[in-house]
Amino acid sequence: MQISTNIWTWVAVILTFGIFSFLWKDNPFYKFCEHLFVGVSVGYTIALTWYNSVYPDLITPLFRQGQLLYIIPFALGLCYFCRFIPKVSWFIRIPMGFVLGWASGVAIPAYFQTNIIKQIQGTILTPSIFARWDVFLWALISFIGVICSVLYFFFSREHKGALKLASETGIVFLMIGFGASFGYTVMARMSLLIGRFQFLLRDWLGVIR
Amino acid sequence: MNLFEKLLKIDRKIIFIVMAVLVLFPLLKPLGLGVSSGPRAKAAFDAVDAIPPGKTLLISVDFDPASMPELYPMLVALMRHAFARNVKVLLCGLWITGAGLADKAITEIPPEYGKTYGEDVVYLGWKAGVDAVILGMGENIKNVFPVDYYGHPLDSLKMMQEVTRLKDIPFMVAISAGTPGFSDWLLYAQSRYGMRVGAGVTAVSAADAYPYLQSGQLTGLLAGMKGAAEYEVLLQRKNYSKAYMPAVAAMDSQSLAHIVIMVLVIIGNLAFFATRRKRR
Amino acid sequence: MRRTLPLAICLGMGIVMMCQFFIPHPISVSFYDLTTKWIRIVSAFALVLGVGSLILYHIDRLQRKRTGWAYSIVTLAALLITALIGLAWGVKPGSPLQEVLFKNILVPLNASMFAILAFYMASAAYRAFRARTKEAALLLIAAFVVMIGMVPVGAAIWGKLPELAEWVLSVPNMAAKRAILFGVALGAIATSLKVILGIERGWLGGGKG
Numbered sequence: 001m002q003i004s005t006n007i008w009t010w011v012a013v014i015l016t017f018g019i020f021s022f023l024w025k026d027n028p029f030y031k032f033c034e035h036l037f038v039g040v041s042v043g044y045t046i047a048l049t050w051y052n053s054v055y056p057d058l059i060t061p062l063f064r065q066g067q068l069l070y071i072i073p074f075a076l077g078l079c080y081f082c083r084f085i086p087k088v089s090w091f092i093r094i095p096m097g098f099v100l101g102w103a104s105g106v107a108i109p110a111y112f113q114t115n116i117i118k119q120i121q122g123t124i125l126t127p128s129i130f131a132r133w134d135v136f137l138w139a140l141i142s143f144i145g146v147i148c149s150v151l152y153f154f155f156s157r158e159h160k161g162a163l164k165l166a167s168e169t170g171i172v173f174l175m176i177g178f179g180a181s182f183g184y185t186v187m188a189r190m191s192l193l194i195g196r197f198q199f200l201l202r203d204w205l206g207v208i209r
Numbered sequence: 210m211n212l213f214e215k216l217l218k219i220d221r222k223i224i225f226i227v228m229a230v231l232v233l234f235p236l237l238k239p240l241g242l243g244v245s246s247g248p249r250a251k252a253a254f255d256a257v258d259a260i261p262p263g264k265t266l267l268i269s270v271d272f273d274p275a276s277m278p279e280l281y282p283m284l285v286a287l288m289r290h291a292f293a294r295n296v297k298v299l300l301c302g303l304w305i306t307g308a309g310l311a312d313k314a315i316t317e318i319p320p321e322y323g324k325t326y327g328e329d330v331v332y333l334g335w336k337a338g339v340d341a342v343i344l345g346m347g348e349n350i351k352n353v354f355p356v357d358y359y360g361h362p363l364d365s366l367k368m369m370q371e372v373t374r375l376k377d378i379p380f381m382v383a384i385s386a387g388t389p390g391f392s393d394w395l396l397y398a399q400s401r402y403g404m405r406v407g408a409g410v411t412a413v414s415a416a417d418a419y420p421y422l423q424s425g426q427l428t429g430l431l432a433g434m435k436g437a438a439e440y441e442v443l444l445q446r447k448n449y450s451k452a453y454m455p456a457v458a459a460m461d462s463q464s465l466a467h468i469v470i471m472v473l474v475i476i477g478n479l480a481f482f483a484t485r486r487k488r489r
Numbered sequence: 490m491r492r493t494l495p496l497a498i499c500l501g502m503g504i505v506m507m508c509q510f511f512i513p514h515p516i517s518v519s520f521y522d523l524t525t526k527w528i529r530i531v532s533a534f535a536l537v538l539g540v541g542s543l544i545l546y547h548i549d550r551l552q553r554k555r556t557g558w559a560y561s562i563v564t565l566a567a568l569l570i571t572a573l574i575g576l577a578w579g580v581k582p583g584s585p586l587q588e589v590l591f592k593n594i595l596v597p598l599n600a601s602m603f604a605i606l607a608f609y610m611a612s613a614a615y616r617a618f619r620a621r622t623k624e625a626a627l628l629l630i631a632a633f634v635v636m637i638g639m640v641p642v643g644a645a646i647w648g649k650l651p652e653l654a655e656w657v658l659s660v661p662n663m664a665a666k667r668a669i670l671f672g673v674a675l676g677a678i679a680t681s682l683k684v685i686l687g688i689e690r691g692w693l694g695g696g697k698g
Contacts, residue, residue: 008589008592008593009593011593011594012592012593012594012596012597013597015594015597015598015601016597016600016601018601019598019601019602019604019605020601020604020605022605023222023225023605023608024222031557031560032560032563033598034560034602035560035561035563035564035567036563036564036567036594036598037595037598037599037602038543038564038567038568039563039564039565039566039567039568039569039571040567040568040571040590040594040595040598041306041595041599042539042540042543042568042571042572043567043568043569043570043571043572043573043574043575043590044305044306044571044575044586044590044591044595045305045306045536045540046536046540046568046571046572046575046576047571047572047574047575047576047580047586048305048308048335048575048580049305049337049533049536050575050576051575051579051580052308052334052335052336052337052358052580053336053337053338053529053530053532053533054530054533054534056355056356057336057526057529057530057533058530058533060355069523070530072527073526073527073530073531074530076527076530076531076534077530077531077533077534078534080534080535080537080538081537083537083538083541084541084545090491092538092694093491093492093494093495093692093693093694094494094495094498095531095534095535096495096692097494097495097496097497097498097499097502097692098498098499098502098527098528098531099528099531099532099535100499100503100684100692101498101499101500101501101502101503101506101684101685102502102503102506102524102528103340103528103681104499104503104506104681104682104684104685105502105503105504105505105506105507105509105681105685106340106344106397106506106507106510107340107396107677107678107681108507108678108681108682109400109507109510109511110396110397110400110401110510111396111674111677111678111681112674112678113400114392114395114396114399114400114426114674115396115670115671115673115674115677116671116674116675116678118424118426119420119424119667119670119671119674121424122420122423122424122425122667123667138656138659138660141660141661141664142423142660142661142663142664143664144664145660145661145663145664145665145668146664146667146668146671149664149665149667149668149669150668150671150672152668153668153672170668171624172624172627172661173661173664173665173668174665174668174669175624175625175627175628175631176627176628176631176657176661176662176665177416177631177661177662177664177665177666177669178628178631178665179627179628179629179630179631179632179634179635180416180631180632180635180657180658180661180662181413181416181417181662182628182632182635183631183632183633183634183635183636183639184412184413184415184416184432184433184635184639185412185413185610186466186467186470186610186614186632186636187412187433187434187435187463187467187636187639187640188279188411188412188413188433189603189606189607189610190232190462190463190466190467190470190607190610191278191279191411191412191433191434191459191463192275192276192278192279192600192603192604192606192607193228193232193466193604193605193606193607193608194232194236194278194434194459194462194463194466195277195278195279195459195600195604196278196600196601196604197232197233197236197462198236198278198455198458198459199597199600201233201236201237207237208236208237208458209453217616219615221612221615221616224608224611224612224615225608225611225612228607228608228611229608232607242641242642242645243641243644244641245641245644245651247651247655248655249655273599274595274596274597274599274600275599275600275602275603276603277596277600278600306595306599308580309582309587309591309592309596312582312587316582336529337529337532337533337535337536338528338529338531338532338533340528341525341526341528341529341532342529344521344525345522345525345526345529348518348521348522348525349522352522352525352526353529358581359581359582360581401510415658416635416658416662416666417666417670419658419659419662419663419666420663420666420667420670422659422663423659423663423667432639435639435640460640460641461641463640463641464640464641464642464643465642466607467636467637467640467642468637468642469611470610470611470614470636471633471636471637473611473614473615474614474615474618474629474633476615477614477615477616477618477619478618478619478620481619
């Protein structure tokens with residue numbers, strides 16, 4: 001065992017235990033760590049946004065290279081500050097309209113292409129599935145599963161008769177899907193805990209390599 | 210109160226302690242359960258393996274410190290794989306708190322393979338505006354990142370003379386902890402520029418990636434810490450790396466943790482049904 | 490004017506960007522390049538809203554001495570100090586922001602916050618996860634198969650377990666998730682269209698005008 005003598009490792013360890021102390025009960029140490037986290041992460045975001053986005057993308061071309069067209073996005077960006085001045089707070093709608101319109105317009109063909117057309121192409125049964133019996137069977141089950149699961153979400157008609165059968169089949173697939181997600185979620189959460197323990201055992205106590 | 214009623218009323222701190230002990234134990238005394246690779250990790254590995262030497266692998270570092278245990282080993286393994294095959298690595302990121310993590314990997318990995326920053330690896334950094342960043346890179350990377358993360362103009366970096374836009378990159382892996390992530394790369398980079406995309410994701414979003422795998426939109430998937438472990442094992446098998454494998458080392462704890470959860474669920478259900486029957 | 494102008498900007502940008510996807514003409518591509526640059530700049534300014542709201546909330550909490558007001562000092566001090574250190578000394582590797590604040594404060598706090606979820610997951614699984622219905626039982630079985638099949642101990646118990654888990658993920662889970670993806674994609678497209686056409690106006694906010 002080789003306990004770390006680095007003061008910053010000890011700071012990290014103390015903060016880790018501060019968060020873990022919540023497992024016992026809510027306490028002032030945990031609350032301090034929580035509020036410290038919020039403050040540091042927002043401060044970090046401010047600094048990085050300035051140096052990585054605002055300075056190279058706006059300040060340099062507009063004020064150092066004299067590219068006057070950048071006045072437009074600069075003015076749009078400044079409109080965000082109007083949020084805090086009641087008389088002109090409506091100005092914030094202008095950059096929001098610009099960004100929302102741009103993003104929505106760009107997203108529509110992208111969503112159609114990626115999440116509708118390509119997914120339909122993946123669902124439809126093609127002659128290649130007849131190559132092997134298991135490929136055929138799984139493709140058929142997937143096809144039925146997608147159709148029935150989609151029909152489960154069709155609420156414009158009452159679920160009776162054939163629609164009810166399809167809907168109930170869809171529920172089976174959806175439950176298996178949610179179960180699979182839960183199984184993976186357990187893996188994810190455990191991994192994060194294992195990572196923290198690895199830090200404590202390796203970087204702090206030095207009992208594992 | 211019988212045993213089952215006592216079990217239902219057990220203090221959750223006892224569950225926490227049991228959990229902690231059973232996760233810690235295999236880290237101190239490994240159980241020696243081997244890790245084998247699955248088809249999804251193999252597909253990602255083969256895709257990176259197929260990149261011709263001298264070409265570039267783009268890795269998007271879209272995660273924060275919270276997801277480091279799952280995703281950082283993937284980043285490191287991918288970089289090792291690329292460098293072992295003399296493939297150049299271009300890194301960028303869509304998560305602001307991931308900026309420092311990519312830098313950590315750049316400090317540690319290239320020297321192992323004698324690789325030089327600017328010639329074999331470049332880190333572009335983080336930029337605001339997810340979809341605008343991806344779309345901008347599709348047209349001209351220098352328009353989006355005039356300088357790299359360290360302040361070097363992209364024109365001064367030898368590697369960036371040959372890589373000017375996304376079409377110059379044969380394959381990319383988006384290592385993502387959520388949104389923005391691989392789905393944004395599929396939405397914007399693949400739909401508009403035909404980019405080939407692989408994904409490394411936290412286990413939470415792994416199940417959601419399967420429709421993209423089946424339709425061929427995603428080439429390969431590394432799912433959580435297990436996916437990272439599978440990639441590490443493949444690297445070792447092909448002698449691309451002999452380095453310590455942190456994800457593999459954690460798999461024994463992962464196995465035990467899963468068994469604990471399953472046992473807890475089974476005991477909880479048995480106790481519940483037993484007390485319900487007694488009440489009837 | 491206060492609502493019409495932003496709506497008009499949103500409509501214009503939305504339609505233009507939707508059509509731009511299909512128009513490879515150089516003028517179209519130049520416009521696309523230009524707006525992409527502007528959006529990155531305007532998006533960076535959006536940080537102002539989040540940071541401003543956070544600061545105002547904590548200042549208000551301090552002034553009114555609401556419960557836990559002392560922790561607001563922690564948040565505001567951490568925010569100010571981190572931002573000032575980052576802006577003054579830069580954000581490059583080796584800077585105090587990265588070496589001290591990011592590595593030894595932000596990383597352990599962020600990682601620990603998520604690591605404790607593993608404990609709550611175990612507790613919740615024990616206390617709340619009940620197979621009361623057939624659907625819940627199906628969910629549980631799928632979760633167990635994925636949980637045990639996706640870790641090395643699964644292969645040690647039964648060699649075919651990893652294959653079974655992979656089948657659950659690739660066939661029924663895939664079908665269910667695809668159905669959900671269709672719904673989400675159609676919803677996103679519908680919402681984007683509503684935003685562009687001004688039917689969805691929640692983003693304009695309330696107030697006069």
